[in-house]
Amino acid sequence: MELPSFKNIIEAHHLIKEYIHRTPVLTSSAINNIIGSEIFFKCENLQKTGAFKFRGACNAVFSLTEEEAIRGVGTHSSGNHAAALALAARIRGIEAHIVMPSNSPEIKKKAVAGYGGIITYCEPTLQARESTLRNIAEKTGIVVVHPYNNPKVIAGQGTAAKELLEEIPHIDLVMCPVGGGGLLSGTALSVKAISPLSRVIAGEPSGADDAFRSFRAGFIIPSVQPKTIADGLLTSLGEINYAIISQNVDDIITVSEESIIKAMRLVWERMKLIIEPSSAVPLAALLENKETFRNLRIGIILSGGNVDLGNLPF
């Protein structure tokens, strides 16, 4: 198993710099007062396609040789990775084949189509998604880009924490959400390389706590019927992700649905930023554990902002 390193993150940053937004780091006195710490929010909700996923997708797409690229790329996803891969491919001028479950929300289908992705619909099961993608890959020779269990993707995601630490010195703790572990593994590699004494802690919904249980157990425990409003965090940890996380992450904290919604609303109201529920999970962890995290300098990666405005939890 090929594990990416911080060197790969530096290379990724060089490669994707001209295509991504260097997202701002924002602060809120109001939220600092509530938590009792100084928090620096790295706004990946303001990244292209509305999520950090564009960094990893860009690195995967622009790392391809000309020969590979000409055949196109593909993935199965109903979420942010699909839109990110479609846009990265369009920028490189190649095809992106996206396999989506037929019951995907209209808003997601529109986003992928809007970025020029070639959509193939399938039954809404993991088996159908994988076999449909495999069929396309066999016919077309596309390079399949996994949303998180992929070294290039992980290296791309790590560039967000790299930018954060370059901009804000003396961070005690960096936090992000964990789903499949792409963002968390990339973040941990960057933080431990740039600032070895800083801690890395992830937040995870209690209703989808496979990473928490895997981290405690010492081996991967797959997710079974996860249920959370944080729809970006329903996936199980990838193997490469787990290998990096188990070595480089200090802790994983689970949070309630109520805290996620409360944290999300806080960011909307006090920071005027649209974030999706997954993005609110680290702040939810701080809300539930104020005493533990008092008087620290904390970096939080706001992972994305893709929500259906017609279906808000408040």
Next chain:
Amino acid sequence: MELPSFKNIIEAHHLIKEYIHRTPVLTSSAINNIIGSEIFFKCENLQKTGAFKFRGACNAVFSLTEEEAIRGVGTHSSGNHAAALALAARIRGIEAHIVMPSNSPEIKKKAVAGYGGIITYCEPTLQARESTLRNIAEKTGIVVVHPYNNPKVIAGQGTAAKELLEEIPHIDLVMCPVGGGGLLSGTALSVKAISPLSRVIAGEPSGADDAFRSFRAGFIIPSVQPKTIADGLLTSLGEINYAIISQNVDDIITVSEESIIKAMRLVWERMKLIIEPSSAVPLAALLENKETFRNLRIGIILSGGNVDLGNLPF
């Protein structure tokens, strides 16, 4: 009548720099494609208190002598200026008396109280607001800070455009909304001083078009029963503001309510930024006049982000 100049804006910037956020300038390829121009959004919705108003309030408060400051400041307002003045006063450690109509939305009362403002309620008429404030001023000796017809406030508001032009070179056109004219007059002073060949154009709702009519007529025509979703733009032009605007602004364009809501939704969905309806007015003007503004580099000041999440127009 004392008219502020760009020199006053430079002084204001020095004075308030350490208290305000230097807000980011963000771009959106999706919106650029829709309009056919390159747009640079100066995000004053991410300013402290959620609006550009904090710049002007800060300059007014920190320009006071010790002797003046000790007596406190005051204003009548149910909007963003009240919260801005309250916070600026709190930072300087002085009192802010805010006269609010008794029917002000709960969310506004909470915001002003949250920033430590001393609220006096009155009947919801302009007469009651002015006489209540006059009574307080006579008793306490506070300095009354008008929300826009005030040279210090105008100079403070002008710092947003100054930052925008310092960061983004070669802007063909700078746009902002116009209500009382505080932001527009400050913006025009900055733009014409820093980049004399750039144009300054304001957007105004058709249902509250007193600035448009005043600009065309050559004298102030007060607002009569204005009606628009852009609740920050219901006020009539101030005299100082009008004097500056008539000399330095290139045009004022009116827009429909439908375009305002469409532009607001576009910024929410594509930029993941919470903006209030007033902020969407310049983009609405571009949506209604795409041909006129094609292939330009356009700066837009997103004026604020204070909306009631329970009462969205979409």
